Amino acid sequence: MSFIAEFTVSNPIMQSTRRAIPEVTVEVEDEQPGQNGKSKLIFWATGPKDRLERFFHELPNDPSLRSFEILSTLPERRLFRVTLSPEGERGLTYVDAIDVGVTLLDIEASGNETRYRAQVPSRNALSQYRQRCEERGLSFDLRRLYRSNADATERHGLTPRQRDVLRRALEAGYFEVPREISTEELAEEFDISSQALSALLRRGHRAILRSMFSGGES
Template sequence: MSFIAEFAFSSPIMRATRQDVPGVTITVEDEQPDRTGESKLIVWATGTEDDLERFFRTLPTDPSVTAFEILSTLSERRLCRVTLSDDGERGLTYVDAIDVGITFLDIESSGSETRYRAQVPNRDALSQYRERCAERGLSFDLRRLYRIEADETEQYGLTSRQRDVLRRALDAGYFEVPREISTEELADEFDISSQALSALLRRGHRAILRSAFSDPESEYRDADR
């Protein structure tokens, strides 16, 4: 049995731009920590066309960002890759979460707030994560905590999105040799870019491999080395 935690904190990542354009909502698709200081996020920015234009016009001046690239353009949505500055790195708590056994399920930001939904193995893990947030100067506001029964998906540490993509890829012959469906075709089914699909597949594979090759004591200790 584990928990689902819903919490928020004031992340520095794109905060200045989010506050300037509060009508745009940022949803994280993938986090790519880099020990050399080139960590990246792949995110969806959603809002009106006017707000999105203003958002990306403002983003280059944001102190948490060193570069960004728009990967896909849809009606009132943009998929982009953001490279974080040192200030932005302070808000990237993915490795901290993995270290204590927490799996992020959803991350969404708008205005001055970043909201998380995460799978937590126990209360102690949540306390450790909260302490690490405090060490980074991030305020932590727990909104909701409730128990869930572990199922097969949770045992492998997969999010529902990763599970759906992996299952469809398997059913459609993506893993056959030769492939029976392309990355682009599979991405179109989920209305995402091929880059975002690849990120979801990569994180899903990583979660399954960690579960297969790690014992309960070391599962998270060696993560992302």
């Protein structure tokens, strides 16, 4: 049986901006590791409109970023895609997690704190991930560890949001040939941009495939 771990990591990604505007919460949608300084992060920033404006104006000065762009703007919510600087790359632990069999389910940050929820196959795997974080100079603080009585979707590493989007896409005929619903129409049902919907679908597919081909299927 696998475990669910809840922990914090002293992540440098947008740390100065988060400290300056603690009222804004960052929720990671997709991590895209790259080579030669091309790693990217897609995330939602949520908070009061005036705080989001200040968050936007602080980003160009953040040492963890090379550049950024806004993908979608909603009331009290904005979807960003950022390219990480070398300092930001230090906080991207996605590949380390995959290497030791840890599936990062949720990443949320505000102020000084970056909170994670992850599915881990064993205590040893979590210990290896913690060591990888420390090798990057990131402090790791385990808050909670409990056995997972996960349903099939969670066993495949899907977040509730990814599960809901994939299920609705299947029901609505998104995967039929030809498609019975467009990306834009499906995104509208979830009140998100088509880019955000594509990211959720991509991460959901990737989680299922990794679970299957790593021998994690039931």
